[in-house]
Amino acid sequence: MVKFLVVIFISLVLIFLNPKKIFNPIQKILLEVAHPFQKMFFFTSKTLAEGFEFLGSIGSLKKENEKLLKENNVLISQVALLNDEKKENSMLREQLSLAPKKKFDLVSSFVIGQDSQYLNSWLLIDKGSEDGIKPGMPAIAYEGILIGKIEEVSANSSKIILLADSKSAVNVSDSETGARGILKGEYGLGIIMDMIMQTETLNIGDMIITSGLGGDLPRGLLVGKIQEIKTTKDKLFQQAIVVPRIKYSELGIVFVIKN
């Protein structure tokens, strides 16, 4: 019982010492040691998961094939239509000044670890300070979708704090109406666009993009779309629940914007 109380006391002391960040050097060393193993473990499990998925899908492959052939025919007809819409899209992009990803100096990296406490709050990538990555740099998925910002960097790995994390706060705007607000994480349970003035207009289904205010993120990175609109308890602001465009847990490769 004495040992139990001693260990409990130690754990509580450690918990209260956390804000002082005295464990950062130990954490960096341990992360450096763990880095190659984490990489190996992550890719092994990814391969295993893909193998299981493939085995599970063998039975349905024939049906899937027939379905795909039908879909292919439909898609061919749609390609022609989309080519036309592509032109229109690039015109609209120019008008909206959406961030063209070719302009960015991107560092591609593999995900080698993620939040195992089911709070969906961070990802660990295999690029660090040796590749020029610094805290605060935005991280995006394919198609220029913002997923979060770099929080901690070690020599060969970095921690990305995801938009769903409670510490995350990003200036965003509604791409259709221009309504501005702050996007906050809800402890891994979702993301919410907050502090939107009552005079602003929001519509369900509108796309939310980074507004570029504050200067820490480029303008026009896609975040997600509005699922629900509500008013704060004090009736001062509007809030919108935003659904991310991608599932963070399924990301294998992410890009860090360097410039």
Place this chain on the structure above:
Amino acid sequence: MVQKAIISIIIFFLAIAQVSFLPNLFPEKEMPNLMLILLIFWTARKGIEKMWVPAILGGLFLDILSFFIIGTNLFVFVCVMLIINYLARSFLVTHQTWRFFILIIIVVIGTFLGEFILLFSAKTVFVLETINNGTFPFFDTALAGRTAYSVLLFIILYWPLKKLETVINLYGLRINLKSNAK
């Protein structure tokens, strides 16, 4: 000493597996806690006295590698281990025939306890008032899934773990014999 070093290395790799191996194999909100399962298993079999060092190391490694508040998992593990130790001494010793099934029940209880202590300490120690609008999603489908996956993982690992335990014990015995011979 060598035995303790081996156990420390195993625990380090378990923490890495929790962060970098399991997320690809289990749904994100239903991911079992591999370290907790193994600590429950060994506490039930060996008693809490032999498990202090693995619990401390496991808790610290897991907190550091998963960027969690350092000390949290240590707190959770030690609390769970104390209760599991009491349960195991009360039921496991008297019901040897049903050992495997009692261990499964103990894993289920341990998973629930771990979850409860984590959320309780999150609310009181870290003051996370705003999780899910002030209410904790404790008894939800994710917890049921997590418990089911914990049991599944335990069943998969039960025999390999017993084997590993024998190997470590034999290795320790060999080292003791060597030092006695000298």
